[in-house]
Amino acid sequence: MVLDDFFKAVAQQYKNKLPFVIYRKPNTLDVKGMLQKDTALHITEDFKASGFVFAPFDDKFPAIILPVQYSKQILTTYKQSNLNTSYSSKTFNTYDKEKNFHINLVKKGINLIKKGELQKVVLSRKETVAFQNEDIFSIFQKLLATYTSAFVYCWYHPEIGLWLGATPETLLKIEDRNFSIMALAGTQNYNGTLNVVWQNKEIKEQQFVTDFILNNIKSRVENIKVSNVETVKAGNLLHLRTLIKGRLSSQNFNLKKLLYDLHPTPAVCGLPKALAKTFILENENYNRTFYTGFLGELNIEATVTPRTGKRNIENRAYALKRKSTQLYVNLRCMEINGNEAFIYVGGGITDTSNPESEWEETVSKSMVVKKVL
Numbered sequence: 001m002v003l004d005d006f007f008k009a010v011a012q013q014y015k016n017k018l019p020f021v022i023y024r025k026p027n028t029l030d031v032k033g034m035l036q037k038d039t040a041l042h043i044t045e046d047f048k049a050s051g052f053v054f055a056p057f058d059d060k061f062p063a064i065i066l067p068v069q070y071s072k073q074i075l076t077t078y079k080q081s082n083l084n085t086s087y088s089s090k091t092f093n094t095y096d097k098e099k100n101f102h103i104n105l106v107k108k109g110i111n112l113i114k115k116g117e118l119q120k121v122v123l124s125r126k127e128t129v130a131f132q133n134e135d136i137f138s139i140f141q142k143l144l145a146t147y148t149s150a151f152v153y154c155w156y157h158p159e160i161g162l163w164l165g166a167t168p169e170t171l172l173k174i175e176d177r178n179f180s181i182m183a184l185a186g187t188q189n190y191n192g193t194l195n196v197v198w199q200n201k202e203i204k205e206q207q208f209v210t211d212f213i214l215n216n217i218k219s220r221v222e223n224i225k226v227s228n229v230e231t232v233k234a235g236n237l238l239h240l241r242t243l244i245k246g247r248l249s250s251q252n253f254n255l256k257k258l259l260y261d262l263h264p265t266p267a268v269c270g271l272p273k274a275l276a277k278t279f280i281l282e283n284e285n286y287n288r289t290f291y292t293g294f295l296g297e298l299n300i301e302a303t304v305t306p307r308t309g310k311r312n313i314e315n316r317a318y319a320l321k322r323k324s325t326q327l328y329v330n331l332r333c334m335e336i337n338g339n340e341a342f343i344y345v346g347g348g349i350t351d352t353s354n355p356e357s358e359w360e361e362t363v364s365k366s367m368v369v370k371k372v373l
């Protein structure tokens, strides 16, 4: 489908107040869309359905799905040169009240860590900025053009609202029995080089995430491969990343169990998980809803053509059908609500965190999204 027709179809869907998602995976050009044919709020209880899932931070609340069976799928290609909208150079005010609240929240977190009750907690805030007469699809296109290595999406349901984001973090990918999980944490501003020094604080907070993931998957996987810790760029920021890959031991693994043993990981919640989550729910002054939840393709049938090598020539005729799941953590995102955009940002706190720097980190993270407004 050509780009114009793609966006016309999605705009019509939005006008008709029908649910949809449009998205592009990291470092690819395909932009996919799922346009749901009814207005129902579909839920997946067992994670066996096939569709696009949108799950909240708090696992007490259900995961929403746009099911393949009730949706029309559309596809286009987006090249950076398609961008014909320019950036505005708006300035945004931050308010002392928000800053004071966040700094006090961080101090509270540090105190609990120093008392030994928590090891790490990720604390966040919601910032409201004015949003007037803007075309959400041009914002989506700016996200596509600006953040080519992110998972970029725009998701809508009339009963929930409209979300947009460009996340650098994969939660879980599964194809057949092969899986891949990312441990991403630690943040510093990007100043033109990936060759940077990381402080112990960041190294430790990222290691917590890797260890947590390994502990939670070890009983049901084999052939685990853990990458070195690498510095990766996401917009104007750098993070530390470890990739964990392997094979699930059983064909009949329980995807829901695996997912909720991981989610929310210490990249967005903390350690120990339950205590950190309670602290977050009781002390942040807003409801995260879908920020730091997860989203993406669930049990989508993909056609895989075997590689063409001399040895494989006889295989070329077969196109294999495989079920694939590719889920991302909902970060660097915003929710549009009438004339307002809510931007959600947070950061990991450990015993050596500095409250003022933690505030600055959330300001830098908010720029990722503000840049396209």
Ligand SMILES: C=C(O[C@@H]1C=C(C(=O)O)C=C[C@H]1O)C(=O)O
Pocket: 122, 124, 169, 184, 185, 186, 187, 239, 267, 268, 331, 332, 344, 345, 346, 347, 348, 349, 365
């Ligand atoms: C919580 C966020 O990001 C997470 C926290 C990070 C950190 O504490 O350094 C880094 C990447 C993400 O795992 C966010 O972007 O809002």
